[in-house]
Amino acid sequence: MAVVTETPEPPDATGPVRVAGPVRRRRPAAAPPTEGPLVDTYGRVHTDLRISVTDRCNFRCVYCMPEEGVPFLPRADLLTFEEITRVVTVAHRLGVRSVRFTGGEPLVRRDLAELVAMVADVGFDDVALTTNGTGLAALAPRLAAAGLRRVNVSCDSLRPERYARIRRRGDLATVLAAMDAAEAAGLEPLKVNVVAIAGVNDDEIEDFGAFARRTGREVRFIEFMPLDAPGSWRRDQVVPASDVLARLDARWPLKVVADSGDPAPAERYRFRDGGGTIGVVASVTRPFCGTCNRLRLTADGAVRNCLFSDAERSLRDLMRSGAGDDELETALRRAVWDKLPGHGINDPGFLRPVRSMSMIGG
Ligand code: SAM
Ligand code: SF4
Numbered sequence: 081m082a083v084v085t086e087t088p089e090p091p092d093a094t095g096p097v098r099v100a101g102p103v104r105r106r107r108p109a110a111a112p113p114t115e116g117p118l119v120d121t122y123g124r125v126h127t128d129l130r131i132s133v134t135d136r137c138n139f140r141c142v143y144c145m146p147e148e149g150v151p152f153l154p155r156a157d158l159l160t161f162e163e164i165t166r167v168v169t170v171a172h173r174l175g176v177r178s179v180r181f182t183g184g185e186p187l188v189r190r191d192l193a194e195l196v197a198m199v200a201d202v203g204f205d206d207v208a209l210t211t212n213g214t215g216l217a218a219l220a221p222r223l224a225a226a227g228l229r230r231v232n233v234s235c236d237s238l239r240p241e242r243y244a245r246i247r248r249r250g251d252l253a254t255v256l257a258a259m260d261a262a263e264a265a266g267l268e269p270l271k272v273n274v275v276a277i278a279g280v281n282d283d284e285i286e287d288f289g290a291f292a293r294r295t296g297r298e299v300r301f302i303e304f305m306p307l308d309a310p311g312s313w314r315r316d317q318v319v320p321a322s323d324v325l326a327r328l329d330a331r332w333p334l335k336v337v338a339d340s341g342d343p344a345p346a347e348r349y350r351f352r353d354g355g356g357t358i359g360v361v362a363s364v365t366r367p368f369c370g371t372c373n374r375l376r377l378t379a380d381g382a383v384r385n386c387l388f389s390d391a392e393r394s395l396r397d398l399m400r401s402g403a404g405d406d407e408l409e410t411a412l413r414r415a416v417w418d419k420l421p422g423h424g425i426n427d428p429g430f431l432r433p434v435r436s437m438s439m440i441g442g
Contacts, residue, residue, distance in 0.1 A: 112414055118174045118175055118412060119417075120416050120418075121419075124370075124371070124419070127176055127178065129171050129176045129180075130375070130441050131164060131181050131182065131376075131441070132182055132184065132186075133164070133181055133183055133184070133186045133195065134184040134185070134186065134379050135153050136185065136189075137183060137188065138212075138250070141236075141246060142245075142246055142247075143246075143277060144309065150309070153380050157379075158379050158380060158381075159377075161191075161195045163381065163399055164195060164199065164377070165202070167377060167381075168199050169202050169405075170409055172204065174409060174412060176375075178204055178205055178206035179199060179204050179207055179208070180207075181195075181199075181209040181210070181228075182209070182441045184379065185212055185214075186209055186210070187212075187215045187216060192223070193223050196226040196228050208229060208231065209223070209232070210231070210233075210234065211234070211258075212247070213258035213259065214258070216261065217257055217262075220261045221265045224266050228267060230269060230270065230271075231262050231267045231270055231271075232271040233255060233258060233259050233271075233272055234273040234274075235256075235272050236277075237281050242284075246280065259295075269298060271298045271299075272288075274302065276303065278319050279317070282319045286327060286328070288301070292355075292357065293356045298357045300346050300359035301324045301358070302360075302361040303320070303321060303361060304364070305364060305425070307436050307437035307440075307442075308436060308437065309438065313432075315364075320362070320365040321347070321362035322366075332351045332352070333352040333353075335349065335350055336348070345362075346360065347359060347366075363425070364425055364426070367422055367423060367425065367426070375412075375416060376440060378392070379439075380396060381396025382395070382396070383395055385415050385418060386419060387440055387442075388423035388424065388425065389423075390433050390435075393415050395412075
């Protein structure tokens, strides 16, 4: 088949990174460097920051949040816009070049466009947002004017009833209209995130392929990860990226996009007939930890070096106790330096992180 790829090779600064096997083993680590970019002990340079602006959400997607009884952070625990801007300014000085707003649902944070403007002013190469799409149609022009470049809109089914069943709230027509509005506002290229779950929506892979071809939007099939708050994830619910690619390739031959300019996480493919692009995010079956360049800021101001790592440092507590930017820099450097070589999902002793996806920021 035309589309098989290998797990990406890691950077070679300190020897190869193993992305399978006992990845929780830690190297003996000296102190992180005090200058240069944000680098870990495996030579991975971190240039991408995910900013969660809230843990709240107006949806309750089956793969993410329970239907009832979700505890949310008290508002006073959230970083203020000024605090977020301060952290990203330090991160920019340390070489971070792209940021993405996420959550929870970022659009439920009041006055988000103001924050986008403050962060965009710092001078990042890319300023993006991931959203479930509700409220986006109205907000898109303001977000674009504030400096947002592009959006990923999550949409796991093209069938209205199924969409409602998976996401529990909201409706398909609204999210499709939001995609149109976002593009009309210049938020392009627009990508569509699909969490593929066996027995739930995996019969729509070809429908999403046709959607990508018809609309020109890049559809990204994300493997279901053990980050759902209800803790009901099972390995047999994961639709391997290789299956997605094989099915699409059988219908419309694919070719790999050699230089996507995107170190992680999506592997991108073009339809050979020029009909558009799709991506797969194979976090479970083909982990891309070896090339991960990403760090995360939670809504309550903790820096995390991996979705799956519970090791957090509270930059909020540092800032609120009067720390200077040099202390924020040290905390960011330490957080990156401590990163493990892989997320460990496939280790026998894997333990889910304490915080789930919406609490960390996806
Ligand atoms: N609320 C926004 C949304 O749904 O797009 C942004 C936050 S959401 C946590 C970010 C992305 O993570 C979405 O594309 C969502 O589908 C995906 N996601 C959530 N839970 C997941 C899980 N358990 N496994 C894989 N992807 C997941
Ligand atoms: Fe909300 Fe996004 Fe999680 Fe769905 S995936 S519950 S929209 S945070």
